[in-house]
Amino acid sequence: MIKKLSYIESENTVPYQNLAMEEYLLLHCGKEECILYLWQNRNTVVIGRNQNVWKECLVSKLEEENGYPVRRLSGGGAVYHDLGNLNFTFLVRKDNYDVDRQLSVILEAVKKLGIHAEKSGRNDILIDGHKFSGNAFYEQGDCCYHHGTLMVNVDMGELSRYLTVSKEKLQSKGVDSVRARVANLTEYAPGLTIDKLKQKLLEAFEEVYGLEAEILKMEDLDAGEIEERTKHFASWDWVFGRKLDFQYELSNRFPWGQVTFQMKVKNGRIEDMNVYSDAMKQDLMPEIRNYLKNVRYDKKAICTELSLYWSEDKEMEQMMKDIIEWIGTVDL
Template sequence: MNEWRVIDTGFIGAAENMALDKTILRVVNEKKSPPTLRFMFFDKPVILVGYNQNVADEVKVEYCIENKIPINRRITGGGAILMDRGALGWELVAQKDVLPKGPVENMYKLLCEGCVNALQKLGVDAKFRPHNDIEINGRKVSGSGGTEEGDTFLYHGSLLIDFNVELMLKTLNTPLEKLKDKAVDSFKERMTWLSRECNSVPKVDELKESLTKEFSNVLGFNFVYGDITEYEKKQYNDNLNYFRSDNWIYQNIRKKKKEYHSSIYKAAGGCIRTYLIFDRNEYISQAVINGDFFVYPSRLLRDFESMLKNCRVKDIESKTNEFFNAQKWEIPGVTPADFITAIKMAIVSE
């Protein structure tokens, strides 16, 4: 078995964590450090946008500045998130030859399984949700994503131990805002955290130990506790000012702010309310679907929203039909064609 280094960099700031991401990825790729599992924490609430996102689209910048909530940018893609002291971050950095062959979804599944297994060993009924989420009772408790440099990958995730829903809604632009007074409840239908789900919440040290063992099992490595090397410290110090700079944080700025597209469509079984955000008018980056109809199983629409994320606009019809054909479901008076119509109406809305 390969030997991996396990490090815990403690509670530090947003720029510091992002600079460490880049440093460890680069140095492992240079083969000057071993494959690494890092546990990371944030010393205060921070907003992290995905590498390809526009800050103005995703973040309520004025509120964050007024309330001294740092904004930064990950080196990985994905959506904007709130991280605070109630979230445990984990990341794996190693050569790509340890990963399964085939599409990137194979990597997502394998690495998320490590986290799922770790939670299950602690008595938490966690499950993998394609493409790259972990859920408890149908609600997302952990998201993940990755990037690469040379022949090395970095894959990281956030595990919510506790969470401040109200602060998230104050700091991030989200379709759930459109639900006004129902926003908090609508968010809680979709996401959760360990302190909400567990009678006895695992301690952070228990979570780290279980994660280390289960990542070791799925990837086949022996772990050795270590620390940042002197070479990494130099690289980190050289990078840190850049990750604090506006050039890093506010790149990808567009003059026009991203708009929500919405529709209300009356099907036989009730109204379908659809809220969408697009990336470059080609992909759906966020989708929220609600209505006054009855859905069996109750989690069906949450899974449908997950499927729509990153779906090409031109593939909406085929992907929707494929989704509903792949499982058992009942929505009296509402058909897949109704959802397709509702989504298409939202796409062309102003």
């Protein structure tokens, strides 16, 4: 049961530090506490935990224009952030993790602005069929977070200039462009500012949970620990991942996301591989790499090895079954 609410706003717009603060808050959240963290990134493309940054955005163009390519802890797809976007994170322990309740804070906040919004699937919030908020989720031990975007007045031209969304993905959603899918809140609430939205979010946060929030400041946090985590999120190894001199690539889109295997084969066995995906369940893809290392490059051997996978998470088990069924149909 949640007995304490905490509210904090980031004082900077550097994405690496904001993600470091998010992880810090995740690991320092009390057992009966819910934290609402609001933050903004300037000129940033944020990719999901298991995505290939080179395929998701125009890295050179982004960096030439003083932008930031960033990898987050959670799964899901790539998103563009500028100062017309406000990010939110709910941080709680697993016993108190309630996505519907957390999303109701967002819905109530925009309702206070005279906007009727609704959830779509598990990770989008829409107005009149247009997405203004995408959400993603992460667990680490007993600690959980749910974070998302709130498009207030995002520069749509910049969004489509940096992101390289595959035609296959767009077709799967029944649209033919990035911009056709999204909308800014200012289209429905002219004159809306980031500060006003923050105010409404804090009000809705307190109303939904029935408690008054304690306001946290940056000086309340351990600056040294946040600095160490910032270095990690800014590192080449974390953002870009390891490069692999692969010979074979397999890719398929499932209802739950895209999966790409890059495999380096030596003497008929998978010597090494990368697994990329925009699936929301971020923990499955590293498991696949672990299962298939040193396995014969043969679809029967691959399917047999992957069939040994077991998880308490039935959704991940079904995802693995889907992957096995797909591998069984490809020519290797």
